[in-house]
Amino acid sequence: MAMAVAKLSNLGMSARKVRLVADLIRGKKVAAARDTLRFTVKGCAEPMRKLLDSAVANANHAASETRQRIDTDEMLVSEIMVNEGRTLNRFWSGPRGRAMRIRKRSCHIELTIAG
Numbered sequence: 001m002a003m004a005v006a007k008l009s010n011l012g013m014s015a016r017k018v019r020l021v022a023d024l025i026r027g028k029k030v031a032a033a034r035d036t037l038r039f040t041v042k043g044c045a046e047p048m049r050k051l052l053d054s055a056v057a058n059a060n061h062a063a064s065e066t067r068q069r070i071d072t073d074e075m076l077v078s079e080i081m082v083n084e085g086r087t088l089n090r091f092w093s094g095p096r097g098r099a100m101r102i103r104k105r106s107c108h109i110e111l112t113i114a115g
Helices: 015-025 030-038 045-065
Strands: 003-011 076-093 099-114
Touching (some): 015 030, 015 076, 015 099, 030 045, 030 076, 045 099
Antiparallel strands (some): 003 099, 076 099
């Protein structure tokens, strides 16, 4: 069973928002996941599409090293994990001269395709 992994670290979006898109493609074939990501109107759809393409390229490279032929469009997005990354704390002026904290969140994505 061919398998490939691709990782994306420190994507500048919160994990909660990225998980909404990850749930759309989990368990789908690679071709269907590409189409879904192409027409999804969310900010993280483009980086996630690039991550999916990277996983496909990793699968093709692994197959070429072992001299196999695989159809990567028929592979499934078997696992996609979205974990929280680091949080940058910034400060904004609040009412009555107080400082209000702004949290700029990031996330890490790990995508596995198998076929």
